Every structure is written in C-alpha cells, then in structure tokens.
Amino acid sequence: MRKQLSSTQPRVLVLGIGNILWADEGFGVRAVEAFHQAYSVPDNVTILDGGTQGLYLVQFVAETDYLIVFDAIDYGLTPGTLKIVENDEVPKFTGAKKMSLHQTGFQEVLSAADLLGRYPEKLALIGCQPVDLEAWGGPLTEPMKAVIPEAIRTAVAFLAGWGIEVRARSGSTVPSLLGNDIDFDHYERRAEPAALNS
Incomplete structure (x- = not known):
C-alpha cells in the first residue's frame, strides 16, 4: 500500500x-533485488519485482512520475554490456523492434499508461546484453x-x-524482495548444479 x-x-x-x-532473462529481477538489498529508499520510492506480469504492471507505471527499469535486452552487443536508454528513446509501442523475450508486454504497459495520460515524466531503461536466454532453470551467467x-x-x-536520495544499508537484515525461496541466494545456488549437469 x-x-x-x-x-x-x-x-x-x-x-x-x-x-x-530462463538464465539471463532474469537479470532485471536480480538487479532490482540487489538494489533493494543495498539501499534504503524514501517513502516516495517503490521497489518492485515486476517479473513477467505484463499488463498487470500498468497500475504501477500509471501511478509513477519517474521510472527506472532493469531488464535483459538483446542489443547485439558484447555479452554483459550495459546500455542505457532514456525517455522518448525507450520503445513504447508493440510495433517497435522486439528486444527481449517479454519486452512486447512491457511496451504495451507503457503504451497503456500513455493512453491513460499517465506516462512517466522521466524514464530510464538500464538494459544488459545477455549471454544465454535459453538455459531453462539455469542461473545468471557470470x-x-x-x-x-x-x-x-x-x-x-x-x-x-x-x-532522490537513497542510503546504503549497513549491517541490518533486509527482508527479501522475492518470496518462496526464489531470491538470488536460494534459487541461484540450486540452479547452478542443475545447469552444470545439463
């Protein structure tokens, strides 16, 4: 709330x-989880694991003035390369080039917010070029x-x-952003042996 x-x-x-x-397809979730673990934020900032919720995210985006998105995006760059896209450069419509497995869904989210007249004033997409998007059950690559x-x-x-000022957390236990043992420490450690045996 x-x-x-x-x-x-x-x-x-x-x-x-x-x-x-799907291995590196989880980059955005793992990045926002790590952000949550590293920083406390003021009351006007929400940190959210959007997973693959697609249009269910419209309500969150429509209530937002400034939006930062972490995502795995295939730009055709060297694997592990970050590429930052801002404001109007972020593709809004489903007719734009598909850059990740789920991006069409998020483009629809942005389009819906725009149609509602509630598009974010500022928008930054922090994308990373994946190595592997096809290792089912595999961990993020190095x-x-x-x-x-x-x-x-x-x-x-x-x-x-x-x-917006955020503060580095120090020493305190932080509640997990992800439940059901799918946080980085639980899931990735289980996924690594499975990936090695596949």
Whole structure:
C-alpha cells in the first residue's frame, strides 16, 4: 500500500522485469533485488519485482512520475554490456523492434499508461546484453552477475540526478524482495548444479 505523499514529491518506481527461469532473462529481477538489498529508499520510492506480469504492471507505471527499469535486452552487443536508454528513446509501442523475450508486454504497459495520460515524466531503461536466454532453470551467467553492481550504481546516479536520495544499508537484515525461496541466494545456488549437469 502506498503512503500518502506530499504533492511536491515525485512518485518513483524502481522496477525489475524478466523471467528468472530462463538464465539471463532474469537479470532485471536480480538487479532490482540487489538494489533493494543495498539501499534504503524514501517513502516516495517503490521497489518492485515486476517479473513477467505484463499488463498487470500498468497500475504501477500509471501511478509513477519517474521510472527506472532493469531488464535483459538483446542489443547485439558484447555479452554483459550495459546500455542505457532514456525517455522518448525507450520503445513504447508493440510495433517497435522486439528486444527481449517479454519486452512486447512491457511496451504495451507503457503504451497503456500513455493512453491513460499517465506516462512517466522521466524514464530510464538500464538494459544488459545477455549471454544465454535459453538455459531453462539455469542461473545468471557470470558476465551478467558481474555487471549488476554497475547497473545499481547507474540507477543510484539517475535517482540522484532526479533529486532522490537513497542510503546504503549497513549491517541490518533486509527482508527479501522475492518470496518462496526464489531470491538470488536460494534459487541461484540450486540452479547452478542443475545447469552444470545439463
């Protein structure tokens, strides 16, 4: 449930999308999970694992002034490369080039928010070039894991540029963003032996 905010505070959403069951397709979810573990945020910022919810995300996007999205995107670059896309450069419509397995669904989310007249004022897509999108049940590949800290720093820099201050967490136990043992520590450790045996 969202807290009542001052009308002067922008509503900010830090969103990870993707499917952790398909190796590097889970990058966005793992990045937003790591962001949640590393930083506490003010009341006007929501951190959300969007998974593969597609149009169910419209309600969240439509309530957002500033939006950061983590995602695995096939740009045809060197695996593990981050590429940042901002504002009008982020594809909005399903006719745009499909850049990831689930992106058409998120393009529809953005289009729906636009049609409702509630498109985010600021939008940053932090995409990473995947290595493997086809290893069912496999963990993130090493190049994807290695770039998560840089992706998080990029998000923090965007937030700072938008006047949003986050604070590094220190020493306290943080509730998991993902339940049912699908958080990074539980799922990825189980997935690694399975991937090695496949």
